[in-house]
Amino acid sequence: xxxxxxxxxxxxxxxxxxxxxxxxxxxxxxxxxxxxxxxxxxxxxxxxxxxxxxxxxxxxxxxxxxxxxxxxxxxxxxxxxxxxxxxxxxxxxxxxxxxxxxxxxxxxxxxxxxxxx
Amino acid sequence: xxxxxxxxxxxxxxxxxxxxxxxxxxxxxxxxxxxxxxxxxxxxxxxxxxxxxxxxxxxxxxxxxxxxxxxxxxxxxxxxxxxxxxxxxxxxxxxxxxxxxxxxxxxxxxxx
Numbered sequence: 001x002x003x004x005x006x007x008x009x010x011x012x013x014x015x016x017x018x019x020x021x022x023x024x025x026x027x028x029x030x031x032x033x034x035x036x037x038x039x040x041x042x043x044x045x046x047x048x049x050x051x052x053x054x055x056x057x058x059x060x061x062x063x064x065x066x067x068x069x070x071x072x073x074x075x076x077x078x079x080x081x082x083x084x085x086x087x088x089x090x091x092x093x094x095x096x097x098x099x100x101x102x103x104x105x106x107x108x109x110x111x112x113x114x115x116x117x
Numbered sequence: 118x119x120x121x122x123x124x125x126x127x128x129x130x131x132x133x134x135x136x137x138x139x140x141x142x143x144x145x146x147x148x149x150x151x152x153x154x155x156x157x158x159x160x161x162x163x164x165x166x167x168x169x170x171x172x173x174x175x176x177x178x179x180x181x182x183x184x185x186x187x188x189x190x191x192x193x194x195x196x197x198x199x200x201x202x203x204x205x206x207x208x209x210x211x212x213x214x215x216x217x218x219x220x221x222x223x224x225x226x227x228x229x
Contacts, residue, residue, distance in 0.1 A: 043222050104210055111159065
């Protein structure tokens with residue numbers, strides 16, 4: 001069964017609003033969670049790496065004030081897209097590494113499709 | 118830096134045909150190699166992996182062998198099914214690291 005749950009799976013909102021996406025590890029503790037962005041028919045682009053209790057590490061070119069990541073517990077990380085605009089529309093996917101399994105594999109959520117009108 | 122190159126798709130096959138999706142990589146040291154599969158509207162699922170040279174990863178009839186001499190990790194399946202239609206991603210992680218570098222993905226379409 002699924003080990004990572006992402007919510008919501010689909011969201012449509014108006015330009016200028018903020019949207020929060022949750023990523024939960026189910027029945028296990030995650031040492032590290034990752035946030036990816038996927039454009040249509042393209043590969044996954046790593047946005048940031050999130051460790052519980054510490055600030056997220058953002059990849060080059062990703063605006064940390066735009067994409068706020070909070071990793072408050074070992075089972076939950078959230079991505080907030082602030083003041084979203086149509087160019088932020090995308091498929092966002094999180095993943096998690098289980099505590100005690102080393103560096104791999106990553107377990108992925110089912111993704112969140114974000115559409116900004 | 119590390120990179121992964123996959124064959125471009127889409128790949129269209131008839132049911133029970135043989136599948137090969139090529140993947141080559143560039144990396145320093147000895148990376149771990151992965152194949153992930155993404156079904157429509159879903160996240161990625163780990164299909165198989167190999168962590169050292171000459172290892173063969175296998176799952177659900179798919180297999181791939183870690184070839185250090187050719188820096189390749191080609192995905193194969195002897196007889197594809199319609200349910201195998203998905204996007205397949207080759208990926209690597211550097212030794213001692215947890216970040217994944219993905220290839221561009223290859224769309225596979227299997228017709229009945």
